[in-house]
Amino acid sequence: MLVAWNYRYRNSPMDHIDPRARFIFSFAVLFAATTTWNPNILFAVFIISITWYSLGRLTWKDTRFGWLMISIMLFTMIVINTIITGGGAGGVVPPGGQLVWPNGVSIFGRQLNLGLTIERLWFAVSQLMRLLSISMVFIMIPYTMDSRAYGVTFSKLGMPDRLAYTMELSFRFMPTLARNFQVTLDAQRARGFELDAGKGNIVQKIRQVAPLLIPVTMNAIVSSEDIANAMDLRGFGLRKRTWLYKLQFRWWDWAIIAFGALMLAVVLILAYRFDMRLFHVPDWWYGLFGS
Amino acid sequence: MEKTVTTGKKKNIWQFGTNQVVYAAIGAALYAVVTWAFNIWQIPGAGNVGVRPAVVIPMFFGIAFGPIVGFITGFVGNILSDMLSGYGFWVWWDIGNGIMGLIPGLFSAMIFKYNEQKSILRAELSVVLGTALGMALAAISEMWVSGADINTAIVANFLPAFITNIIWGLILLPILMIAYAAIVQRSGR
Numbered sequence: 001m002l003v004a005w006n007y008r009y010r011n012s013p014m015d016h017i018d019p020r021a022r023f024i025f026s027f028a029v030l031f032a033a034t035t036t037w038n039p040n041i042l043f044a045v046f047i048i049s050i051t052w053y054s055l056g057r058l059t060w061k062d063t064r065f066g067w068l069m070i071s072i073m074l075f076t077m078i079v080i081n082t083i084i085t086g087g088g089a090g091g092v093v094p095p096g097g098q099l100v101w102p103n104g105v106s107i108f109g110r111q112l113n114l115g116l117t118i119e120r121l122w123f124a125v126s127q128l129m130r131l132l133s134i135s136m137v138f139i140m141i142p143y144t145m146d147s148r149a150y151g152v153t154f155s156k157l158g159m160p161d162r163l164a165y166t167m168e169l170s171f172r173f174m175p176t177l178a179r180n181f182q183v184t185l186d187a188q189r190a191r192g193f194e195l196d197a198g199k200g201n202i203v204q205k206i207r208q209v210a211p212l213l214i215p216v217t218m219n220a221i222v223s224s225e226d227i228a229n230a231m232d233l234r235g236f237g238l239r240k241r242t243w244l245y246k247l248q249f250r251w252w253d254w255a256i257i258a259f260g261a262l263m264l265a266v267v268l269i270l271a272y273r274f275d276m277r278l279f280h281v282p283d284w285w286y287g288l289f290g291s
Numbered sequence: 292m293e294k295t296v297t298t299g300k301k302k303n304i305w306q307f308g309t310n311q312v313v314y315a316a317i318g319a320a321l322y323a324v325v326t327w328a329f330n331i332w333q334i335p336g337a338g339n340v341g342v343r344p345a346v347v348i349p350m351f352f353g354i355a356f357g358p359i360v361g362f363i364t365g366f367v368g369n370i371l372s373d374m375l376s377g378y379g380f381w382v383w384w385d386i387g388n389g390i391m392g393l394i395p396g397l398f399s400a401m402i403f404k405y406n407e408q409k410s411i412l413r414a415e416l417s418v419v420l421g422t423a424l425g426m427a428l429a430a431i432s433e434m435w436v437s438g439a440d441i442n443t444a445i446v447a448n449f450l451p452a453f454i455t456n457i458i459w460g461l462i463l464l465p466i467l468m469i470a471y472a473a474i475v476q477r478s479g480r
Contacts, residue, residue, distance in 0.1 A: 166315045166316045171371070224314055
């Protein structure tokens with residue numbers, strides 16, 4: 001079993017942006033998108049996110065697994081909770097409203113009253129803009145950020161050195177642990193172990209995982225003592241840590257941070273100073289339904 | 292080098308020395324690898340009740356090595372597994388996973404012999420509390436992010452994650468604790 005990171009160098013604009021600037025900008029988008037339900041502001045944030053995503057030059061083939069997961073989440077939250085049941089809109093959309101199909105809908109000869117309102121449908125659009133904005137900036141991180149950069153990035157963003165180094169160290173352990181996992185699985189299978197035997201009740205099925213999980217976990221713990229000893233012998237933690245992977249801010253990184261901060265400030269001012277925080281339906285949306 | 296005390300002595304659960312750095316790193320890497328492996332294999336035994344037997348790893352590392360190690364195992368491990376699977380970076384779920392290791396870690400101060408019945412019962416209680424708190428925090432964050440109401444957050448986000456994680460945790464944690472007790476005994480830690 002080979003551990004393969006999704007990152008590869010694409011010489012895209014995103015590859016030349018400092019990871020610290022990227023994280024700061026991504027969180028600015030997250031806070032901006034979650035501050036308001038105003039459709040104009042959400043649309044502006046959505047366009048900014050699309051532009052940001054395009055800087056990564058990611059293909060559909062690269063990111064399809066990530067988008068599959070996002071699609072399931074969007075389907076549950078928007079189609080099932082907001083459009084079909086109306087539960088997802090309960091906290092934001094006021095009760096009542098105009099029905100999209102006032103006379104019901106005929107499906108397979110049966111007249112159904114779905115109860116879907118124009119307001120709820122607009123809320124679904126707003127939700128889609130908000131969730132896609134956030135998804136786009138965060139889903140691209142594993143594909144566009146070198147795994148060697150995580151430890152130093154979090155350290156430079158203010159995370160304690162030991163914590164940042166823990167993150168760095170876990171990246172290095174993964175290939176070894178993946179190999180151990182595969183070797184253990186092969187060894188257990190050679191002894192007649194069947195992970196997917198499909199016998200017994202739920203508890204028995206869960207317990208079937210134990211012959212695989214226990215040796216892998218215990219081996220990892222036992223071997224970690226040697227690693228800790230080796231680190232202590234080399235004086236780990238006695239002085240401030242230096243990092244092999246260097247980060248350097250360039251003028252465009254500062255510009256991105258400034259833009260992110262400005263965007264967030266503008267959204268906060270509009271939302272709280274000019275009361276553009278709450279959900280509302282634009283008139284043209286009602287016009288689409290002949291209202 | 293500080294020694295991790297595992298039997299019969301008072302523990303300093305907030306210690307974060309070299310040993311804890313390595314345990315946390317190993318735990319996080321293990322959590323990521325096992326989660327990823329079970330995701331790609333779609334194991335039928337797991338498929339019936341959820342696909343994350345690996346959730347027991349942050350719980351166990353919390354119980355064995357304290358709250359900081361437990362939290363990092365869950366938090367960093369979830370980031371790494373999402374990176375491997377290409378799912379992106381979802382910090383509120385990462386924190387939720389961290390809490391699933393942190394709460395058992397707080398109980399580690401009361402656990403000295405891993406194969407004792409009362410230790411196992413305390414650990415099981417910590418699994419319930421940790422999973423409830425961690426998944427509640429992540430589900431409530433979805434209300435903030437997606438604007439869902441409390442019912443949706445509970446039914447669509449909290450319950451599926453809570454129920455599957457708790458089943459895996461309650462069944463697998465005692466098995467890991469008993470196995471670890473044997474190692475502790477054998478190596479005289």
